[in-house]
Amino acid sequence: MxxxxxxxxxxxxxxxxxxxxxxxxxxxxxxxxxxxxxxxxxxxxxxxxxxxxxxxxxxxxxxxxxxxxxxxxxxxxxxxxxAERYLEMFRRVDTILPGPFASWQQLLDEQCNQMLKVFEGNSAVRKVILGVGYSSEIRSRDLENNRILAQHVLDGFRAHFVVPEIPGLLDRFIEMSAINDAIWALYLHQDGRLTDHAKEIASRARVAYLRTVLPEYLATK
Structure with a gap:
C-alpha cells in the first residue's frame, strides 16, 4: 500500500x-x-x-x-x-527450555514468560518497544525481531514435540508474536504495567491463534 x-x-x-x-x-x-x-x-x-x-x-x-x-x-x-540494544536482549532469550512439557500450550507460555521477564525487569524496555510513541523505524525493527524470535520459538517446539510440516508455519508464529505484542502494548498503555489479567489475555490469544494451524495435541519426543 x-x-x-x-x-x-x-x-x-x-x-x-x-x-x-x-x-x-x-x-x-x-x-x-x-x-x-x-x-x-x-x-x-x-x-x-x-x-x-x-x-x-x-x-x-x-x-x-x-x-x-x-x-x-x-x-x-x-x-x-x-531499541536496537533492547531487541538484541530478546534475541538472547533462551526459548529451547529443558522441560519436560505436557503440551505445546504449556511450552509456549513458558517461552513467552522468558521474554516477559525482559519487559518486567526494565521499564525503559517497555516504554521504547511497547510504548505508544515509538517511531515507524522502531516498529519496523521490532517486526523484524519478531521474525527472529518466532523462529526461536518454533525451534523450541521442535526440540520437544513432533511438529508436522505445515506450509507457512513460521509465518503463523510471526503473526502470533505480533498479536501478543499488540495485547501487551494495549494493557501497558491502559494500566501502566502488565497485570496478571493482561498476561492471561495474551496467553489465550497466542494459543487460540496457533490452534488455527496446529493440532490440539502434539506427540512428545
Missing amino acids: AVSGVAGKKLVREEKDVAEIRRPTQERGRQKFEVILDTVDQFLQTREPADIGIYDIAEALGTSPPSVYHFFPTVSLVFVAL
Missing part, C-alpha cells in the same frame, strides 16, 4: 534520520556512544521518552549538546539506537 501525505513525509523523515546516526568506529567514540544510551536508559526508568531532550542528556553527562548531536542529530535517533 502506498504511503502518502503527512504519514509519507513522516516516514521519509524518519528513514533519513536513521541514516544520520553516526556510529563510531574508534573505541573512545564507541564508549561515549554507549554512555549516551546508558544515560537515556536511566532517564527512562522514571521519565517518559517525550520528556527527554538532547540538552537533558548533555547536562547529565556534563558535556555540551553538540557532543551528543555528533552521534544523534535528533533525540528520536537515541531511542532507535536503544
